Amino acid sequence: MKLHKSTLLHWLILALVFPCLGSWLLVRLWIPFIGHLPGVFLGVGALCLSALFLLLSTRFLLRKHLLPPKGVTWGQALSCGILFLLGGCFDISYAMLDASGTLIAHPFFRILCHGGNGIICVAIFLALFTTGQDLLPLGRINRRQFLILFLFLNAVTALYAFTSQTVYVWDNAGYWTVARDLAAADLGYAQLRSVLETTITLDYNYLLAFPISLVMRIFGGSRAVFLFAIANLYTRPGLWGLCALSREKKWGGIVLAALFPMLIYIGLVGFVDVAACSLGIWAYVIYTSDAPPISRGLFSGTLLVGTFLLRRYFFFFAISFGVAALLVKLLTDRRHWQDFLSLFGSCAVCSFAFTYSFLLEKVLGNNYGDLYSAYALGLKSDLLLFCRYFGLIFLLLIILLTLVAFSRKELRPQLIFGLAQPAICFVAFVIVQSHGQQHCLMYLPGLALLSVTSLTALPHLLPGFLAAAVVITGNCFIPKLQPASISEISFPDLIPSFHFFGPQRSDIDQLLALSDYIDSLSAQEPHTAVILASSLLLNTETIPNLRPSLSLPEQPFRTILQYHGSGDKRDGFNWNTATADYLIIGDPVQVHLGEKNQQIVTILAHHVLDGTGPGSAYVPLPETFTLSDGS
Numbered sequence: 001m002k003l004h005k006s007t008l009l010h011w012l013i014l015a016l017v018f019p020c021l022g023s024w025l026l027v028r029l030w031i032p033f034i035g036h037l038p039g040v041f042l043g044v045g046a047l048c049l050s051a052l053f054l055l056l057s058t059r060f061l062l063r064k065h066l067l068p069p070k071g072v073t074w075g076q077a078l079s080c081g082i083l084f085l086l087g088g089c090f091d092i093s094y095a096m097l098d099a100s101g102t103l104i105a106h107p108f109f110r111i112l113c114h115g116g117n118g119i120i121c122v123a124i125f126l127a128l129f130t131t132g133q134d135l136l137p138l139g140r141i142n143r144r145q146f147l148i149l150f151l152f153l154n155a156v157t158a159l160y161a162f163t164s165q166t167v168y169v170w171d172n173a174g175y176w177t178v179a180r181d182l183a184a185a186d187l188g189y190a191q192l193r194s195v196l197e198t199t200i201t202l203d204y205n206y207l208l209a210f211p212i213s214l215v216m217r218i219f220g221g222s223r224a225v226f227l228f229a230i231a232n233l234y235t236r237p238g239l240w241g242l243c244a245l246s247r248e249k250k251w252g253g254i255v256l257a258a259l260f261p262m263l264i265y266i267g268l269v270g271f272v273d274v275a276a277c278s279l280g281i282w283a284y285v286i287y288t289s290d291a292p293p294i295s296r297g298l299f300s301g302t303l304l305v306g307t308f309l310l311r312r313y314f315f316f317f318a319i320s321f322g323v324a325a326l327l328v329k330l331l332t333d334r335r336h337w338q339d340f341l342s343l344f345g346s347c348a349v350c351s352f353a354f355t356y357s358f359l360l361e362k363v364l365g366n367n368y369g370d371l372y373s374a375y376a377l378g379l380k381s382d383l384l385l386f387c388r389y390f391g392l393i394f395l396l397l398i399i400l401l402t403l404v405a406f407s408r409k410e411l412r413p414q415l416i417f418g419l420a421q422p423a424i425c426f427v428a429f430v431i432v433q434s435h436g437q438q439h440c441l442m443y444l445p446g447l448a449l450l451s452v453t454s455l456t457a458l459p460h461l462l463p464g465f466l467a468a469a470v471v472i473t474g475n476c477f478i479p480k481l482q483p484a485s486i487s488e489i490s491f492p493d494l495i496p497s498f499h500f501f502g503p504q505r506s507d508i509d510q511l512l513a514l515s516d517y518i519d520s521l522s523a524q525e526p527h528t529a530v531i532l533a534s535s536l537l538l539n540t541e542t543i544p545n546l547r548p549s550l551s552l553p554e555q556p557f558r559t560i561l562q563y564h565g566s567g568d569k570r571d572g573f574n575w576n577t578a579t580a581d582y583l584i585i586g587d588p589v590q591v592h593l594g595e596k597n598q599q600i601v602t603i604l605a606h607h608v609l610d611g612t613g614p615g616s617a618y619v620p621l622p623e624t625f626t627l628s629d630g631s
Contacts, residue, residue: 021050023109024116027093028356080122087121088114095197096357120353131295138289141243145253149239156500157231160268161224164502167549169541172270175209180221182213200357203312208272222551234275235267241281246452256448258469261476262389265498276311277441279303284445288414293339301346309355317442320425324417332413382435387492389440398450405457418449476500484536507628514625515543522558529559529582534566534601535590537627565600573600586631
């Protein structure tokens with residue numbers, strides 16, 4: 001029997017792909033099982049998994065969901081070739097383990113693993129490209145609405161940026177600092193690879209800082225540039241998603257955006273987390289649409305993995321999304337499982353490819369409940385925070401309207417989904433820690449879906465939704481006293497209580513004088529110093545971030561500021577403090593999580609202020625500087 005050329009090519013491709021996938025899988029099996037199973041067993045297991053993947057791909061996925069229905073064009077083939085090379089060149093599999101001295105570290109296996117990563121990237125691209133054809137109509141929105149939102153977003157960003165007079169620290173400054181550092185470094189293969197490797201080594205990886213750094217290379221690294229980059233790169237896709245979620249209702253996108261101004265606000269205070277929220281919104285748009293079920297599942301599953309690849313805590317969002325999808329199936333549609341199964345499969349494959357190390361080390365390997373116990377402020381603080389960013393009246397109204405809308409049977413799946421995902425996410429998250437302002441983003445997509453579905457069931461309430469949108473967003477333009485922390489809030493806010501004006505500090509002159517004085521300590525010879533304080537007013541980042549926050553020229557700082565931790569269980573004592581020449585201490589002692597949770601700061605600080613114990617080794621200097629609260 002004569003062998004057909006296409007059949008021969010088919011088997012040749014499989015023969016090349018098989019060992020590449022096997023090596024790629026072997027690295028991932030090696031990490032958790034080496035030391036427990038012989039390497040030979042792991043190699044056999046990797047090859048078996050590779051064979052299973054190829055069998056599923058050729059018999060089912062390749063023909064139905066990976067390849068475009070009209071065949072691969074030359075342009076798509078070229079794209080696949082480029083993606084294969086990029087996937088191979090930027091494979092960071094071996095950064096997840098130390099394979100030195102083992103057979104798996106041989107260059108032959110490394111080359112095969114790089115090829116396997118390229119194949120996986122091409123497979124995911126083909127799946128998304130094919131299924132994306134079915135989802136294109138979802139992105140078509142009213143251009144006039146989106147133009148209004150675009151102009152509003154940038155106007156508000158300008159208002160916040162140019163009225164700000166404060167020092168940005170901690171979460172508000174973390175990605176800004178990283179983006180500035182990336183922009184100042186050489187751009188090339190080494191930097192790109194190091195950015196990718198941070199997804200393995202760091203909880204706050206550099207993926208979202210890198211695009212901002214490219215903008216900074218052109219426009220500079222000021223705080224204003226940082227905020228405009230967040231607004232246009234990361235917040236704007238979320239606003240587009242809200243327009244798409246409104247299902248072409250008249251002015252629906254603007255109403256949704258006005259009901260949830262916290263999406264814009266969280267970006268204004270410097271949280272790139274809005275990018276993960278934007279992906280979450282689009283996961284909602286796609287999965288709750290009428291598009292073909294497998295297309296919905298594959299694409300939304302990939303977006304869910306993208307959310308916690310960008311920001312780790314969105315793992316709670318992704319898990320609650322999947323559980324809510326399962327709950328909807330069990331309660332409303334037990335006959336058709338294609339969308340849920342494809343959602344699950346997409347999440348599994350993409351997680352295995354891009355977040356494998358995170359799942360092993362952070363999710364399965366850490367007791368986050370204990371690690372972040374200092375941040376467990378109680379359910380009261382969570383509820384107060386929700387009211388601050390969503391408003392008590394709006395939350396109660398949405399729950400009431402959802403219960404009323406349950407009379408519409410055809411809307412129940414969306415209502416159950418929109419209720420279950422935030423509820424499951426909330427319960428899972430509070431077991432670990434209390435919410436911060438950025439964590440509220442995990443609940444925005446579900447509440448937006450409930451708002452849209454309620455409006456569909458009760459269209460006569462549109463004027464009421466419009467009035468609520470005007471009040472909520474209008475209130476953001478009224479200056480009001482802003483709490484420094486959640487502990488300063490005593491009662492729940494009826495409507496969102498933040499505003500779009502930049503924060504102000506009254507002690508800027510004192511901080512500048514303090515900065516100059518610390519620098520002068522090294523006028524004759526270099527010295528080291530530690531800021532032994534951890535409050536919102538004074539901490540280890542206050543002085544380093546002072547001039548950049550005020551858009552003042554940065555000068556070489558002669559005194560070396562050494563790092564000191566702030567949280568006992570998270571950081572531990574840092575011996576930099578014991579070797580520093582100078583200590584900068586607030587009186588009273590500056591903490592933000594309570595003295596019992598920050599003893600690495602408070603014990604030594606009290607000894608120094610009292611002149612007892614190890615504090616007797618220090619001599620107080622005559623100069624003092626007063627913070628805004630009189631400290």
